Amino acid sequence: MWDIYCMTCNATLDGQPDGVLCLHYLIDRNQQRLLAGYLDGAAKIWDPEKECCVSADGGIAKSVNALCWHPELRVVITGSLDGTVQIWKSTKPGYRLENIIGFNLGAVNAIGYIQGLT
Numbered sequence: 001m002w003d004i005y006c007m008t009c010n011a012t013l014d015g016q017p018d019g020v021l022c023l024h025y026l027i028d029r030n031q032q033r034l035l036a037g038y039l040d041g042a043a044k045i046w047d048p049e050k051e052c053c054v055s056a057d058g059g060i061a062k063s064v065n066a067l068c069w070h071p072e073l074r075v076v077i078t079g080s081l082d083g084t085v086q087i088w089k090s091t092k093p094g095y096r097l098e099n100i101i102g103f104n105l106g107a108v109n110a111i112g113y114i115q116g117l118t
Contacts, residue, residue, distance in 0.1 A: 001034075001048055002066060005108045008066045008075055010111075011048050011049075011051050011052075011053060011078075012051070013034070013036070013046045013048070017027065017043075018038050018039035018040040019038065019039045019115070020036050020037070020038060020039075021037050021038060021039055021063060021064060022036070022037040022064065022066055022067055022086055023035065023036055023037075023064055023067040024068050024069060026069040028069070028071070028074075031047070032047070032048055032049060033045050033046065033047065033048075033054070033069075034046040034048050035063075035067050035068075035069060035076060037065055037066065037067045037078060038063070038064060039063045040063070041062060041063055041064060041080070042047065042056060042057065042064065043056070043057045043064045043067060043078050043088070044056045044057075045076070045094075045095075050102035053080050054094075055093070055095055056094070057076070057078075057088055057094065057095050057097070062080050062081045062082040063080055063081045063082075064079070064080055065080065065081055065107065065108070065109065066078070066079035066080075066081065066108050066110050067079065067111060068084070068111045068112060068113060068118030070113045072115070072116075073091070074090040075087050075089050075090065075098070075100075076088040076095055077111050077113070078110070078111070079107075079109070079110070079111045080095025080106075080107070080108055081107045081108075083101070083102060083103055083104055083105060083107060083108060084100050084102050084103075084108070085099075085101045085103070085108055086099070086100050087099045087100075
């Protein structure tokens with residue numbers, strides 16, 4: 001993670017040999033989090049202040065190249081090159097796969113949500 005004003009690296013989040021394909025920044029319960037989707041199909045949630053992984057999901061899809069956090073439903077939504085969308089529900093201590101949706105439209109390259117529609 002970089003400080004764009006000073007052009008210095010403040011944190012490095014290691015622990016995944018394959019490439020990072022997507023990132024999503026969020027604040028949950030007043031804590032900063034960084035979601036990362038990886039080439040091997042994993043999705044991880046990082047604590048950037050402690051520089052550690054706090055939750056890891058997956059490897060169930062071809063790769064995770066799109067993801068987002070829905071703050072009202074408290075779910076992580078991931079999209080993959082194989083055309084599937086996975087919905088992960090927040091549980092203690094991490095996340096549980098709730099649903100896999102296959103649209104058969106090709107790779108999922110972006111995911112979003114509309115605030116207020118739950």
